[in-house]
Amino acid sequence: MPAFTPRDLPLQDLHIVLGVTGSISCYKAADLASKLRQAGAAVEVVMTPAAAQFISPLTFRSLTGRDVIVDMFQAAEAEAHVEVARRADAMVIAPATADCLASLAHGLAGDMVALTALATRAPILLAPAMDNHMWEHPATQENVLTLRERGVAFVGPMEGRLASGRTGAGRLAEVPQIIGALRQLLGQRTGDLRGRHIVVSAGGTHEPLDPVRFIGNRSSGRMGFAIAEAARDRGAFVTLVAGPVALETPWGIQRVDIQTVAEMLVALEQATADSDAIIMAAAPADFRPAHPADHKIKKAPDQSSLTIELAQNPDIIASLPGGGVRVGFAAETRNLADYARQKLPAKRLHFIVANDVSAPGSGFGTETNQVVIFHDDGRVEEFPLLSKYAVAHLILDRVRERLQPQS
Structure with missing residues (x-):
């Protein structure tokens, strides 16, 4: 058996806040939470009410071993958005909907995900997921540009088949791509x-x-x-x-x-x-x-x-x-x-x-x-x-x- 070292876990001892917003691709966020823990991270999940319509908070609680916050006013911790934000070594929002991008770009704080993102000083990685026309809309692209100029990192969206059955840019990046982008982001900050x-x-x-x-x-x-x-x-x-x-x-x-x-x-x-x-x-x-040889070498009968x-x-x-x-x-x-x-x-x-x-x-x-x-x-x-x-x-x-x- 190989000797196990902390360096086998690329996110060892890091506290990652995972924000989940309302998209059909929420199911991938469950796998992401699991893989982040396997990489050594402590994972804390915050969700929008729309996301909770697609996937149960209990799923994330089972995967992370931590309470999931959907409603700040029902959280056990006072000023939950501030405390979660301060614990974060990084925040990943996956999937990040068009509404999420607009909220972050304009400083709106209508849900726990946006509240935490506004309160944290940790690096933020966004993994957008939406219809390709929504992604291509000038308003969305302007929001993306604004967020990039503020130092927010993006992974995706990817080209492929969308929930609507159409094909285009809007698919949530795959879990290995999101984790790779997170590891790169953290390395660029502290490596x-x-x-x-x-x-x-x-x-x-x-x-x-x-x-x-x-x-x-x-x-x-x-x-x-x-x-x-x-x-x-x-x-x-x-x-x-x-x-x-x-x-x-x-x-x-x-x-x-x-x-x-x-x-x-x-x-x-x-x-x-x-x-x-x-x-x-x-x-x-x-x-x-x-x-x-320029052509396939053939075997002769008596060779x-x-x-x-x-x-x-x-x-x-x-x-x-x-x-x-x-x-x-x-x-x-x-x-x-x-x-x-x-x-x-x-x-x-x-x-x-x-x-x-x-x-x-x-x-x-x-x-x-x-x-x-x-x-x-x-x-x-x-x-x-x-x-x-x-x-x-x-x-x-x-x-x-x-x-x-x-x-």
């Missing part, structure tokens, strides 16, 4: 990597043999994506250069998709021109077919073997001229320490993260990793089996120590 540009590579590459076949490896990209998320959560602007992987782009991260080592090298050269750090978590192919000539790919991190703090990875199946130490000077790395991909829980496609960090000054740090998100923070701690002061 120790604010103002930094972190470049991360992830996944393997596909080197074409013919139009339908390729040479690649089993890299899932999970380690690189975890590093990108952790860097975003700490306030960094993140560029993620990703090979062909089956992973959703984390909210707030600039993703560049590539297929081959040559494409990855070009993308990283561009991304690292102004970066503070490059973390090379990808597993690019060492070799490529020297002469890829028993096929010989493919391979050419060596460039070493990406060794080829990059700068990038700031330089971090490499060594995925090995034997002689872990020897191979990792050899790569440090050859690739001009500040440190290298090594793991035995044949070890249980530490290989490609797992949610966990067990790493050893070898530093260019000779230090060696060994860690137990951890979640990849926790490992990502260990790496970023060491990147932060190496960063040059910001001008």
